[in-house]
Amino acid sequence: MNVCLWLIKVELHFYPLASSGILCVLIGLLVSEASTRPGKNLEEEVSYLKLRLSSLKNRYKFLCDQYTSLAKNYSAPAFICTQCPDGWFQVDDQCFLLTADKMDWLNSKKNCTKMDGHLAILTTKEEHDAIEKESIRFGGFYTSYWIGLTDSENEGDWKWVDKSTLTTPFWNKVKSEPDNSPMAGSEGEDCAVVESRSQTWYDVPCSFTYPRICQKDAIPLE
Ligand SMILES: *[C@@H]1O[C@H](CO)[C@@H](O)[C@H](O)[C@H]1NC(C)=O
Numbered sequence: 326m327n328v329c330l331w332l333i334k335v336e337l338h339f340y341p342l343a344s345s346g347i348l349c350v351l352i353g354l355l356v357s358e359a360s361t362r363p364g365k366n367l368e369e370e371v372s373y374l375k376l377r378l379s380s381l382k383n384r385y386k387f388l389c390d391q392y393t394s395l396a397k398n399y400s401a402p403a404f405i406c407t408q409c410p411d412g413w414f415q416v417d418d419q420c421f422l423l424t425a426d427k428m429d430w431l432n433s434k435k436n437c438t439k440m441d442g443h444l445a446i447l448t449t450k451e452e453h454d455a456i457e458k459e460s461i462r463f464g465g466f467y468t469s470y471w472i473g474l475t476d477s478e479n480e481g482d483w484k485w486v487d488k489s490t491l492t493t494p495f496w497n498k499v500k501s502e503p504d505n506s507p508m509a510g511s512e513g514e515d516c517a518v519v520e521s522r523s524q525t526w527y528d529v530p531c532s533f534t535y536p537r538i539c540q541k542d543a544i545p546l547e
């Protein structure tokens with residue numbers, strides 16, 4: 326834990342790579358709290374953990390403030406301290422949620438929207454790395470997840486759910502994706518999944534059922 330905080334300090338001072346700092350805190354929490362201080366009884370342990378969490382949150386806030394004031398003086402990039410809801414994981418200023426249950430693409434899209442989010446719009450290698458790790462941590466195995474990408478309006482014209490055009494594709498080139506495989510019949514393959522092991526995308530029929538990745542903005546730390 327101390328090493329972890331020290332790492333964050335170093336990072337914030339010399340190398341403002343925010344997200345790995347946050348990850349460090351989370352991993353530190355998981356590791357140290359799981360392995361130390363068994364506690365006399367559950368109640369005691371819960372209140373102890375609560376205390377640790379709130380002190381960590383204060384420490385995090387303190388470091389964020391310190392970074393912000395230093396960054397101003399040296400015109401370093403701004404860093405807004407944010408957090409994600411329980412169960413969501415963070416990459417930069419975005420929160421992601423992997424689900425276990427499967428639905429078709431349209432219902433998956435609706436479900437994410439109802440959670441004040443949207444089906445994932447994946448634009449970076451870092452996001453794909455995080456999904457690979459989370460897929461194993463959360464599900465225990467690699468699988469494919471719906472992402473918010475479709476060409477159902479115009480074949481071959483891939484659009485994100487926010488209507489933006491696809492600019493940084495991660496299609497599986499080995500399998501020549503997207504191939505709108507003729508085996509899919511008249512429906513075609515107009516929706517996209519990300520395969521967490523290869524970190525690449527496939528086009529599949531929108532009526533197939535897959536688990537999904539929802540996304541929303543991280544919340545500024547109060
Ligand atoms: C930032 O600059 C202000 C004024 O220029 C100075 O008073 C302050 O000590 C500086 N802060 C740090 C952390 O260097």
Ligand SMILES: *[C@@H]1O[C@H](CO)[C@@H](O)[C@H](O)[C@H]1NC(C)=O
Pocket residue numbers: 424425426435436439440
């Ligand atoms: C979204 O799906 C989850 C299952 O992962 C379900 O529990 C929840 O009720 C759904 N939410 C809405 C608003 O449909």
